[in-house]
Structures are given as structure tokens and as C-alpha cells.
Amino acid sequence: MSTPVLATPDVGPTGDTAPVKGGPTLGQRLTSFMPVIALVVLLAALTIADPDFLTQRSLTAAVRTSAPLAVLAAGATLVVLCGGIDLSIAALCSLTTVLFAMWLPDLGGLTTLAAIGVAAAIGAVQGLAHVVLRIPSFIVTLGGMSIFSAVALVISDAGPIRIVDRDATKWLTLYVGGVVPMSFFVAVLVVAAISLVLKLTPLESFVRATGYSESAARLAGTPVDLVKVAAFTVSGACAGLAAIMLVSRNFSGSPTMADNLLLPAVAAIVVGGTAITGGHGSLWRSLVGALVITLLRVGLPIVGVPSAYEQILYGAIIVAAVALTLDRSKVLIIK
């Protein structure tokens, strides 16, 4: 035996033939495909409950609803991969809807870019505060959440702002190939683009190293601080993009528009199987997670469950999913 005794592999007495290699067990494999399995099971269950559900029309509608959630979750996934958490995404998204609605008359076609840019800059500021002041990320973003809500309330006078010029967001309401809603297509594109950039550059190793063990990553020369700030920046930019998707659907900006998306977004991330402890997970998982959450949301009324149970379900799902995906070897003491 060449392996040291201390390194007890996390296999369990299941009679696995090659525990020394430390490959994933059947259980771990199943857990890692859990989001996809959950998605298929949900689709099947909903189809049994209501055969009309599996039509192109309702599926398109469901996918379209999931787009802002998917984008929000994808951005925040990067922060979670680094071992932090971003609780400000929903408030930042609401603020951006207000900014977009206010700037549209002046900036015209440039508004989309400006709004996403400002959201990204705000995300970067949060990242800097986290890194430079060494404040835990959930406190920075919790503080950010209330600051952004306050700013949004003040500049909008606590009311929705109607959008007169609907052409600016019209492209998001189109359909690709007549079937796939443009907003969902954009969401997939964003996830694909970020994933590709991560894959093709050393960034993926940087992010994973930061998430798995920040001190080790630091000692190995990973630019941990830069990676974290970048993650927060992307998270902010994604919140901005999600805001534009919301505006394209509601034709208005409002200081509380996205506030109820925080819980679903966090749920989407953890249901996808991204470990809240950092390191393990991917953006694709969050995309699947967002679809699962959306199907639950759409499906509950079909099965006949009152929508009040939705909240309870989110709570239960978050706790259960985190418990399943948590990396126990890393955190000996759970605070």
C-alpha cells in the first residue's frame, strides 16, 4: 500500500474494488447527475399530471420564464465556485431595471450596454470590498443588497417606471428558429461563453483552486484576489443582463422587480450540485438547476398544490441540496 494511512478515502464499506484510486463511487456518480435526473423526473411527473404540458407551447413558455433566473444563477455560480456567496444579485438586478428604464430615453440603443456595464462595475466594487477589507462575502453582499434596494427606491421614487420605447428590448422577445425564445438562447449563450473562457484559459484552475483551498492557491501563486474580484464582476454583469430580460418581459423597471428571485437563484445553484463550500460545480449545472426550479414553480399549480407551498419548497430544497453537495472533508466546524 503506497497510500498513507491518514488519507482515508471517502468511499465507505460498499465493497468498492479500487478504493485506492479514489474514483467516484456509484452514489457519487448518481449525485452528480442528480439535477438532470430531477429535471427528467419532474418533466415526466408533470406530463402524467397534465398530458398537455409536454407541448411545444408550454415548454417554450417555461423555458422563457427560466431565462432571467438562469442568467442570475450562472453569474452567482462563479462566486460560489470561488468559495463565497453573492446575496446581492436580486437587489442589483432590480436596481438595474430601474437604471435601464431611466436611461432609455436619453441613451437609446446604448442603454443595454450601459446598464450591464454599471452592474458589472457595482459587482467589481463589492468584490474589491470583500478582497481589500477582508469582509466575509455574505456580509458585503448582504450590505450591498440593502444599499442597492435603497438606491433603487430613492431614484425611482419607490414606483415602477414605464418603458415607452419598446424597440430597445424587442430583440429579447424574438424566437430563434421560431421555437427557442431569444432570452433563453442568450442565457445558454452566456453560460457557454463563460464556460468556454474558463476552459480555454487557466482561469478554471484558478477559480477551482481558490474554491477548494484558498490558502494553498495563494501559496501556489494563484492571483486569488483578482480571481475573486473578477467573479463578482461577472456576477454583477449577469445580474444586469437578467435585469434587461425582466424589462423586456414587463415593459417597466421597478425597485422590487427581481427581489423574489434571490431564493430561486440560490436554490438553482445548489440544486444544480455546485457545492456551497466552493471548488466543485459548474455553470451548466446551475442552468439545469434553474430549469428544475422553474419547472417546480410552473408545475406546482398544475399538480394542484397552492402556490404558498412554493416558499416552503424552496426552503426545504436549499437545505437538502446543500446538505447533499457539501464538501464535508473541508469544513470540520460548521458555523
Added chain:
Amino acid sequence: MTSPAGADTEVVLPPRPQPRRGVSLRDAGPPIALAVIFLLFALISPGFRTIGNVQNIMDAAAVLAVVTCGITFVLMMGSIDLSAPGVMGAAAIAVSLLVANNRNGNDWGLLGVLVAVLLAAALGCLSGLALVLLKVPSFMTTLGVSAVGLGVATLLFGGVQPNISDEMLRGWAIERFLGLAYLTWIAFGCVLIGWLIQCYSRLGRYAFAIGGAEEVLALSGVKVAPYKVAVFTLAGAFYGLAGVMVTSQLSAGLVQAGKGYDFAAITAAVVGGTLLTGGRGGILHSAVGVLLVTVLTNGLVQVGVSPYWQGGVQGLIVVAAVAAAVIPQRRRNQVTK
């Protein structure tokens, strides 16, 4: 002598004196800040420096004080609790359906209040159990439990707002004793009970110890888990009472009774000198923090700042306070999550 002067002085340098706990800046800072801010607003605004406004501030601080009592125990352990909105909402709806109201024939009086507080304690217990048994970090379990509480509240709410007609509960917010509303005296009572628990009960002492060094406590043979669950249960009970108090103020049960109180309470506790890493602070610190936050909120409105900024100001304070608290450990804490 051949040794350079620099090394010489370094040897001679006396060990840095440790400030005694009673007089350290961390303990004295918040009360001084409170006094300074109070005087500042009193100078600027004529409306602020009236007896009536001081009464207002005390009454406005009542609910936040009770919530902060609960959250302080959790923070002392080094955990965090975001479940206040959900727990308070559930307790608010529960109590408004149990005392005399316009929805059903219940008239349980004080017993209704007790049941609502017990329901809230059960929800708090749920977060504690999820933390201890499933080993899920507390900010996730409490976020989940908050959602569960809001769901329970929405279910009980059932689409028609329950207005309470119970004279006793309504009287808590209206009737005054020595110039302060009954609710304020209840808050004083909670702070006193919290302080007694913190100083003289095993629960309070262990909560401190868990925050200071959980490994050491566990290695000394203390079973930590039951105390953690107990602390979350206690916190839940405090939130429940706060939810009842909001119901008394509004004369109606609202699902959103606790909206924003989680963050305000964390702000108050942190500003008062309770460290998020645990092991420092306490109920009295938090009480000062509550007054600080309330005076600031009240003062800013008196000076003419839009009340919508309230949350933003709290956000800035909490980030600044946490940043100031971690500066001494900057060198040591390379890793922040």
C-alpha cells in the same frame, strides 16, 4: 557594543500592553458613538431634541431590540441567522389568528401569544437541527427556514388579512407606563432576560465558548450540538415575540411583518461590538447597537433625508463596522470566504 541600535531597541521594547476588557475601545466605542451621534442630531435638528422624540426613539427601538436579543446569541456562537423575516411573519399571522380577530372565533389571549412564540421557537429549532444534523452552514439553513416560515405564514394568511380586535394585544402598543409604551417595557424585559441568560446560564456561557473556540470546547468533552440547537431555538422564540409585537403595533397580521429585521438586527449587533466571528460582544453591546441604529434612522429622517435611504445607511454601517472589526486581524486572516 557591535549590535546595531535597531535590534537593541527591539529587544528592549516592552510587550504591548493588552487593554483590560472593561476599558477597551471595542467596549467603550459604541456608547461613545451613540452619545456623539445623539448630541450631533440634537444640535442640528430642533425636532430631534424633544422629550416626545426621545420617547419615539425608545418605542421605535422596541421590536428591533427583541430581534437583536435573539440574533446576538447566534452571532456569539459565530453563526449567522437570516431567518428573522420568515419566523416573525409566521408568528405574526399565527398570533393574529389565535387572539380575538375578524377571521375566526378564537380568543385565546395570552395563550395565543405563547403558542405563536412556541411556533417561532420550533422554526428556530428547525434551523438548529439542520445545522447540527445535516451540517449545513447556518446562513443556508436559516435562509431556508426563513422561506419555510414565509410559506407557513402565507398558508395561514389565506388571502384575507386578519385584523385583531383583542384589547390586551392592541393595548401593548398604545397604553403607556412612565411615558413609554408597554412594548418598550417588554423589550427592556427581553434585554434583561437575555443578559441574565448570557451571564448566568450554561447556555449563555457555552454560546460564548462555542464562538471563541469550538474545537477546544468539544475536546473538553462538552457536547456542543444540543447547545447550538438550543441557541437557535431561543433566537426563534425572541423573533416570535418580536412578530407578536409588530402585530400589536399594526393591529393586523402581516406576512411581511419581519421584512428587513434580519439585516437591521445584524447591523445593530455588529455596530454594538459583537464580532461576526463569534466569542465577543453580548446583549448589552447589542442593546447599545440597537439604540445607535434607531437614533441614526430617526435623526436622518428628522434632518430631512428620505426614509428610503434607511436600508442603505444600515448597509454602509454594517460593512464599515465589520471592516473596522477585522482590521486588527488583517495579517492573520488571509482567507475570507
